[in-house]
Amino acid sequence: MILESKEATKKYGSKTAVDHVSLKLESGLVYAMLGPNGSGKTTWMKMTAGLVKPTSGEILYQNQPIGKESKKEIAYMSTEPYFYNWMSVADVGNYYADFFEDFSMEKYQQMITRMELTEDMKAKKLSSGMMAKLKIAVTMARKAKIYLLDEPLNGIDLLARDEIMKSILEAVDPDVTLVVSSHLVDELERVADAALFMKDGHLVEQCMVEELRISRHKSVVDLYREIYGHGGEAVC
Numbered sequence: 001m002i003l004e005s006k007e008a009t010k011k012y013g014s015k016t017a018v019d020h021v022s023l024k025l026e027s028g029l030v031y032a033m034l035g036p037n038g039s040g041k042t043t044w045m046k047m048t049a050g051l052v053k054p055t056s057g058e059i060l061y062q063n064q065p066i067g068k069e070s071k072k073e074i075a076y077m078s079t080e081p082y083f084y085n086w087m088s089v090a091d092v093g094n095y096y097a098d099f100f101e102d103f104s105m106e107k108y109q110q111m112i113t114r115m116e117l118t119e120d121m122k123a124k125k126l127s128s129g130m131m132a133k134l135k136i137a138v139t140m141a142r143k144a145k146i147y148l149l150d151e152p153l154n155g156i157d158l159l160a161r162d163e164i165m166k167s168i169l170e171a172v173d174p175d176v177t178l179v180v181s182s183h184l185v186d187e188l189e190r191v192a193d194a195a196l197f198m199k200d201g202h203l204v205e206q207c208m209v210e211e212l213r214i215s216r217h218k219s220v221v222d223l224y225r226e227i228y229g230h231g232g233e234a235v236c
């Protein structure tokens with residue numbers, strides 16, 4: 001086990017964004033973090049990335065509370081834009097290289113080439129799809145132990161999604177854990193080993209994808225419909 005969330009809770013005023021979430025993550029697995037808007041996925045990731053402090057409970061990375069050390073090994077890709085407008089694609093790489101010891105400029109350059117970005121492109125002129133590719137490139141160019149990717153496929157066309165997914169999956173390794181949130185449940189199901197279902201701040205279900213198929217004869221999409229749907233309506 002590489003990470004443990006123990007009754008992690010985050011309140012914003014009277015709103016409980018994450019409510020007593022307990023879970024364990026194993027190295028080498030890809031986790032799909034699923035749930036409708038506002039279910040607490042981003043907040044849990046932010047706590048795990050050390051950007052937000054739990055109101056109660058704790059999150060342990062290799063048995064130590066999240067802090068300065070864990071931040072070196074946990075890479076987080078947020079849904080929020082986080083580059084300055086004046087930055088070029090090259091500036092973004094340099095900025096990351098200054099911040100993170102594990103950042104590989106060589107990997108970054110390979111990734112941007114694959115994503116059909118060029119170093120002179122300015123962040124402010126990128127389309128939302130190109131920005132998503134840039135965020136993935138800069139995040140995956142770190143050699144982290146855990147990657148938390150918050151909706152990396154949002155608003156991206158089908159072919160670009162394939163490219164982004166491929167780049168994400170290249171990180172798969174027995175020493176690495178991936179947690180990916182997305183509303184594209186069927187696409188994520190194809191690559192995930194395990195699924196975590198969030199609802200109203202709670203972790204309401206977790207399963208291994210293969211086991212779900214074999215023992216319960218269900219897909220993640222089926223289970224998603226059961227948990228969140230009304231009488232089995234299509235989620236698509």
Ligand SMILES: Nc1ncnc2c1ncn2[C@@H]1O[C@H](COP(=O)(O)OP(=O)(O)OP(=O)(O)O)[C@@H](O)[C@H]1O
Nearest residue numbers: 012015016017035036037038039040041042043044
């Ligand atoms: N900074 C904040 N201040 C107040 N409430 C917040 C804040 N951040 C999140 N929340 C609330 O906490 C709840 C969980 O939000 P969160 O962004 O974690 O959900 P999510 O599952 O990531 O949603 P989405 O799929 O829309 O990204 C929501 O009701 C949200 O409005």
